[in-house]
Amino acid sequence: MSDAVLDRVSDRTQRTTVRGYLDNPWRKPRMLQAVTIAYLAWSLLPVLIAIVFSFNAGRSRSAWQGFSLRWWNGDPFDSLFRDEALRAAMFHTFRLSIPTAIIAVGLGTAFAIGIDRWHGRPARGANFLMLLSFVLPEMILGVSLFLLFTYLLKGVMSLGTLAQWLGLITFQMSYAVVIVRARLLSIGPEYEEAAMDLGAKPGQSLRRVLLPLLSPAILASVAVVFADSVDDFVIVRYLSGGADTEPLSVKIYSAARASPTPAVNAAATVMLISTMTVILIGYLLYRRSSKGQNHDVTSFTQL
Amino acid sequence: MASAGATAEPTRQKPDRADQAAGRGGAWFPGWYWPSFSLPGIVWLLVLFLLPFYTVLSVAFGTVDPLFRTPLPVYQPWYWSFESFSTTSQKFYAGDSIYQQPLIRTFVFVLCASVICLVIGYAVAYYAARYAGKYRVLILVLLVSPFWISYLMRIYAWQSLLQPDGYINDIWSIVSEPVNWLAGRPVTVVLGLVYGYIPFMILPLFGSLDRIDQSMLEAGRDLGASPAQTFRRVTLPLSKPAILAGIVIVSLPMFGDYYTNDLLGSQRTSMLGNLINNSVFQSGQGPEAGSLTIVLMVIVVVPMLYYLRETRRAAEGR
Numbered sequence: 001m002s003d004a005v006l007d008r009v010s011d012r013t014q015r016t017t018v019r020g021y022l023d024n025p026w027r028k029p030r031m032l033q034a035v036t037i038a039y040l041a042w043s044l045l046p047v048l049i050a051i052v053f054s055f056n057a058g059r060s061r062s063a064w065q066g067f068s069l070r071w072w073n074g075d076p077f078d079s080l081f082r083d084e085a086l087r088a089a090m091f092h093t094f095r096l097s098i099p100t101a102i103i104a105v106g107l108g109t110a111f112a113i114g115i116d117r118w119h120g121r122p123a124r125g126a127n128f129l130m131l132l133s134f135v136l137p138e139m140i141l142g143v144s145l146f147l148l149f150t151y152l153l154k155g156v157m158s159l160g161t162l163a164q165w166l167g168l169i170t171f172q173m174s175y176a177v178v179i180v181r182a183r184l185l186s187i188g189p190e191y192e193e194a195a196m197d198l199g200a201k202p203g204q205s206l207r208r209v210l211l212p213l214l215s216p217a218i219l220a221s222v223a224v225v226f227a228d229s230v231d232d233f234v235i236v237r238y239l240s241g242g243a244d245t246e247p248l249s250v251k252i253y254s255a256a257r258a259s260p261t262p263a264v265n266a267a268a269t270v271m272l273i274s275t276m277t278v279i280l281i282g283y284l285l286y287r288r289s290s291k292g293q294n295h296d297v298t299s300f301t302q303l
Numbered sequence: 304m305a306s307a308g309a310t311a312e313p314t315r316q317k318p319d320r321a322d323q324a325a326g327r328g329g330a331w332f333p334g335w336y337w338p339s340f341s342l343p344g345i346v347w348l349l350v351l352f353l354l355p356f357y358t359v360l361s362v363a364f365g366t367v368d369p370l371f372r373t374p375l376p377v378y379q380p381w382y383w384s385f386e387s388f389s390t391t392s393q394k395f396y397a398g399d400s401i402y403q404q405p406l407i408r409t410f411v412f413v414l415c416a417s418v419i420c421l422v423i424g425y426a427v428a429y430y431a432a433r434y435a436g437k438y439r440v441l442i443l444v445l446l447v448s449p450f451w452i453s454y455l456m457r458i459y460a461w462q463s464l465l466q467p468d469g470y471i472n473d474i475w476s477i478v479s480e481p482v483n484w485l486a487g488r489p490v491t492v493v494l495g496l497v498y499g500y501i502p503f504m505i506l507p508l509f510g511s512l513d514r515i516d517q518s519m520l521e522a523g524r525d526l527g528a529s530p531a532q533t534f535r536r537v538t539l540p541l542s543k544p545a546i547l548a549g550i551v552i553v554s555l556p557m558f559g560d561y562y563t564n565d566l567l568g569s570q571r572t573s574m575l576g577n578l579i580n581n582s583v584f585q586s587g588q589g590p591e592a593g594s595l596t597i598v599l600m601v602i603v604v605v606p607m608l609y610y611l612r613e614t615r616r617a618a619e620g621r
Contacts, residue, residue, distance in 0.1 A: 029430060029433075029434050031426075032426055032429060032430040032434065033430060033434070035423070035426045035427060035430070036426070036427045036430040036431065036442070039423060039426075039427045040442070040445050040446075042498070043445075043449055043498070043501070043502075044445065044448065044449070046457065046460035046461055046463075046464055047452055047456065047457060047460050049460065049463070049464065049470070050456065050459065050460035050463060053463065060468070061463045061466075062463045062464070062466035062468055062469040062470070063468050063469075107343055107344045107347060108344065110340045110341065110343060110344065111340065111341045111343070111344030111345070113337075113340050114337045114338060114339070114340025114341030114342070114344075115340075115341050117337040118337040118338045118340075118341060122338070123338070123341070126341055126344075126345045126348075128611070129345070129348050129349075129352065129353070130344070130348065131611050131614070132352075132607070132611070133348065133352050135555060135607050135610055135611065136555075136603075136607065137555055137556050137558060137559025137560075137599070137603060138556070138559065139559035139560075139561065139576055139579065139580070139599075140559060140596060140599060140600055140603075141352070141355070143359070143579060143583055143592060143596050144355030144356055144358065144359050144596065145351065145355050146583060147355065147358045147359055147362050147376075147589070147592075147593065148351075148354060148355040148358045151358055151361070151362060151374065151376045151589075152354070152357075152358045152361070152376070152378070166351055167351075169347070169351075170347065170348070170351040170352055173344060173347070173348075177344075202332060202336070227451050230453070231452075231453035231454065231455070233453075233455055233562075234562075238583065249453060249455055252453075252455050252456070252459060253455055253562065253565075256455070256458075256459050256462060256566050257565060257566065260459075264459070265459075265463075268453065268455070268456040268459060271453050271456065272451075272452055272453065272456060275451045275452070275453070276448075276451055279451050
């Protein structure tokens with residue numbers, strides 16, 4: 001046998017093994033696995049490090065100088081729980097997000113029920129308007145509302161807590177509509193029709209059949225809207241009337257552009273804990289109230 | 304009993320027809336019943352969603368008080384003057400065109416960031432949908448968790464890591480000279496945008512890849528296609544709607560983003576959002592802020608309408 005033939009044979013076995021590896025449908029997707037793990041680390045490690053740095057003993061938020069509670073409670077002036085401004089901001093965060101969650105979900109749920117059963121041109125127009133507010137970049141709405149309150153409604157309204165509520169509810173209502181409508185589509189009209197055939201009045205069928213069936217979606221929307229309002233700073237910043245109506249998120253934004261201390265990390269950690277807690281409670285309630293139906297995490301995250 | 308049934312028959316007919324007029328069979332509601340549910344939301348949106356846009360137009364097409372430099376909005380469309388608007392828009396293309404750079408930069412940044420989001424996001428979503436196995440729930444929770452962490456905190460965390468004495472430079476200095484990452488570097492801002500918005504890309508991709516029937520892929524393989532061919536000719540076409548939706552979902556907020564650059568960049572990397580944000584609170588800049596907002600709206604309106612049409616089509620197909 002000549003060398004050329006041998007070469008070709010070895011070349012072929014080589015190719016078969018590489019091809020064989022690539023063609024093997026049961027091969028482990030090592031590359032994809034590596035990318036996914038790297039992605040998850042990239043996406044979550046910085047946040048964990050930021051949380052750890054809220055316990056830094058020094059002023060720096062980038063160089064570790066030992067553990068302490070100085071920026072949480074220790075420092076009499078600059079720590080999160082003892083700095084007047086930061087403490088007020090913390091309360092303002094909840095003053096904004098709790099009413100927003102209740103009103104936005106109430107309005108959104110009613111809108112979703114109505115639009116699900118009301119057909120025709122005006123209904124389509126209203127639905128379009130709602131979806132538009134869902135996809136519009138937040139900044140456009142923030143600037144527009146800022147101009148509305150400072151010019152067109154000048155004497156009627158001023159910037160501040162009320163303006164922030166109105167802005168947040170406008171922006172968040174569509175989330176509740178989208179979540180509740182998805183649930184309405186999956187329920188269908190049959191249960192209500194059955195209730196009415198059994199003699200329930202419209203109000204009764206609404207209260208005793210439809211709303212209980214919708215409750216998982218309503219709970220999920222409350223959690224989502226609350227968490228989103230805690231984190232919001234674009235609309236809230238444009239509509240704040242001054243330093244006393246700035247919630248934690250806006251304080252963090254301003255501090256990050258100046259000279260932040262680890263107290264900012266502590267403030268961000270408080271926001272993180274409150275949104276995570278509410279989302280977790282929302283998920284548990286969602287799972288409980290939609291018992292017997294498909295309730296893995298996927299269905300909650302797809303909302 | 305038979306007679307009772309016979310008398311019941313015609314009374315049942317009548318409400319059925321009325322309901323069909325109201326758009327729904329089986330119940331007996333007057334025409335205003337369901338619309339009244341939506342009414343509060345509609346009024347809310349008219350006053351606090353449409354009226355603000357009208358104000359933007361009135362401010363942009365209004366004038367400025369010559370003495371106090373405060374904007375004087377004009378609320379009657381027939382008196383609108385396009386003077387300030389054309390002054391602003393000329394900054395994009397005429398004279399020293401100081402806004403041209405930020406505008407081009409916005410498009411380049413958004414394009415680069417969306418493509419990177421797609422490449423990384425597709426790989427991650429593919430793995431989570433196909434191969435995650437028993438870790439599926441854990442990986443999903445980790446993929447979704449960035450949604451519940453404030454955007455601000457996530458970018459702030461990177462700002463800390465990228466400080467001159469931060470951890471990124473500690474690692475970087477092993478291979479090269481330390482770098483000031485926050486001094487207006489396009490790389491930093493683009494990666495910041497990717498970091499901020501990639502979860503919005505992964506979720507629709509995951510949903511779409513997860514729904515692809517495994518037997519489709521097996522059919523492709525049985526018919527002699529290589530894995531690469533199966534991917535190119537089965538998986539990729541089936542996930543195309545999700546790819547387009549994902550690109551729109553991440554690029555819309557990127558166009559209106561100013562905070563990523565505020566925290567990670569500088570004047571040298573400012574985007575359209577920064578121009579708007581910087582002019583909003585400045586005296587005498589009201590018409591300019593309004594005009595820039597109109598420019599931003601014009602840019603995002605096409606992808607927005609595309610997205611709305613696609614979601615409606617998907618809902619009707621269901």
